[in-house]
Amino acid sequence: MLRSLSVEIVPVRNANVSIEERLRGKVFLLTLKRSSPEEREKLLNAAVDEDGAVNLLDSTTDPAEEALSLSSDDELNIANFISVDDAGTTNSFGPSSALHNPARTDKGIPSPRLSTTTEHIKNGLIANAALQRHLEHRLTRHATIAGEPTELALHLLNLHWARQHHTFLLTYRPAVMRDLECSGPYCSTFMLNAIFACSSKFSPRSAVRDDPDNASSVGRRFFKRCDELLSSDSLLARPHISTIVGLILLGSTYNARGETSKGWLYTGYALRMVYDLGLHLDPKPTTEDPEEIEIRRRVFWGAFVCDKLQSLYMGRPVAINLRDSQVSREFLDLYEEMEPFYPSALATGSPSRLDENMGDAIPRHSVSTFQRLCLLSKIMTTIINxxxxxxxxxxxxxxxxxxxxQALQQWRNKLPPELDFQPWLSTSPAVQTPNIMVLHNVYHSLAILVHRPFISDDRLRSTATSGRSWEQCTVAARCITSIASVYKSTYGLTGAPFSESDA
Structure with a gap:
């Protein structure tokens, strides 16, 4: 019976290779069809080497996979990159490491509770955020906070929550303010002094200056205190989420102050800690705590975005590439999404009250704006590389x-209407929140950066694309100028984020 069967064995690998080659050929033909005669000649010359061998674009590594699939979180198996020791401690030693201890399926990594729905978790986080906001008044009972008079400390914290916080969402307010009260793990003296140092530039008070008559002394004691704490407490040798947050905040501020080497190094330390703590791997397989998942995701993506902005600002390589991480962009605490924002209050530097300028209020849209910035940062990574x-x-x-x-256009087409801002159109809102303005200026900056090589590089300047690239850069520059003008007239340029100057 067995002898009568005729079985044709097809090597799987060869079949896969054949399919890949056909796909490459199809992509190549479509590209030729859309190209100008000059571009077709260049593509054909590049496809055939000196020996006459045909070498079409490798579909497995082309940027379409990176740039065009940025709108979704691919579900990858990260189990091989999670290591659990005999004591049950989770580490991020990958399979190539001698320190890697594969997690067992029967214990070590808790399985998610299937009965706990996403909506239930979301409601719980939002309710907790509202409760913690109502409990913040208890901090006024303290005489000092992190070595500063409580009234001044809360003033600087409020400036942080009103400004830097909404751009990167690094600091998860419910946990930070709660742990400030009870000395919990998500708030440290170092992180508080980093916040004070970064927020002091927005404060009109002379108390934030070491020398009341010297504007350059703003926040000096906070920066000095941070350096002392890093040394005395050996913080660089003991990675912690609060240390990561403090270092990234300081890194961005040092860049804005012109101390780029220090800013680069501080951010670099933070990004190394991101890997050491395993923040580049989604926390769901290792914890069931919704707050911990929310915090780890926010800190990772905040670090990811800062890494890309700093890379563009300094013209240096990125530290976290697209294939180096797998973290969801799903944030479940939406308490700050519809939080009212008062443009006039930010412009004047006065605290806003619900009974003042009610008609002036617009929604923050902090979470959705940050999610779109995360996506844009992935495209940014591809452009840089x-x-x-x-x-x-x-x-x-x-x-x-x-x-x-195509990726940038796809990002633009999927932008929710409430996050849109085109002040050159009569139908656009007259003003938007600073974080939404920053988002759009980053987008238009990338439109320039992707076309810039076709203008500045001698090898590409002669192509038919060069003229169109000039046009695209000009349009994007005008958009940036228009948005910056609205920002200046609404909020002033004092204290504007350094990402605005980069744009």
């Missing part, structure tokens, strides 16, 4: 341009 690293080549620059342009 394709055009702005030392080893960047332009052999497939035209194809890269088309795909990244």
């Amino acid at each position: 394709r055009f702005y690293v030392v080893g960047a080549t332009f052999s497939n620059a035209q194809i890269d341009l088309q795909r990244i342009e």
Whole structure:
């Protein structure tokens, strides 16, 4: 019976290779069809090497996968990158490490509770955020906070919650303010002094100056205190989430102050800690605590965004690449999403009250804006790695341009109406929150950066794309100027985020 069967064995690998080759050929033909005669000639020359061998674009590594699939969180199995020791402690030693101890399926990693719905978790986090906000008044009973008079400390904290916080969402307010009261793990003296140092530049009070007559002394004692704590408490040798947050805040502020080397190094320490604490792996497989999941996700993505903005600002490589992490962008605490924002209060520097300027209030949209910034930062990573690293080549620059342009357009098309801002249109809102303005200026900056090589590089300047690239850069520059003008007239440029200057 067995001998009578005729079985044809097809090597799976060869079949897969054949499919990949057909896909490459199809992509190549479509690209040729859309290209100009000059571009077709360049593509054909690049496809055939000196020996006459055909080498089409490798579909497994082309930027379409990175740039065009940015709108979703791919579910990857991160179990191989989680290590659990005999004591049950979770670490992020990958499978190549001698320290890797694979997690067992029967114990070590708790399984998610299937009965706990996402909506239930979301409601619980929002309710807790509201409760903690109502309990913040208890801090006034303290004589001092982190070595500062309580009234001044709360003033600086309020400036932080009103400004920097809403751009990167690094500091999870319910946990920070609660742990400030009870000395919990998500608030530390170092992180508080980092917040004070970064917020002091927004304060009109002379108390934040070491020398009341010297504007350059603003926040000096807070910066000095942070340096002392890093040394005396050996914080760089003991990674912690609160230390990561403090270092990233300081890094951004040092960059804005022109101390770029210190800003680069502080941010670099923080990004190394992100890996050491396993924040680059989604926390769901290792914990059931909704608050911990929310905090770890926010800190990772805040660090990810800051890494990309700093990389562009300094023209240096990114520390976290797209394939180095797998963390969901799903944030469940939406308490701050519809929180009212008062433009006139921020412009004048006065605290807002619910009974004043009610008609002036607009929603913050902090969470959704940050999620869109995370997506934009993924596109930013692709642009940096394709055009702005030392080893960047332009052999497939035209194809890269088309795909990244498509990704940017896809991002723009999926932007919710409430996050839109086009002040050059009569239908656009007259003003938006600072974080939404920053989001749009980053978008238009990327539109310039993706076209810039076709203008500045001699090898690409002669292509047919060069003229269109000039036009796209000009349009994007005008958009940035228009948004910056509205920002200046509404809020003033004092205390504007350094990402605005980069744009």
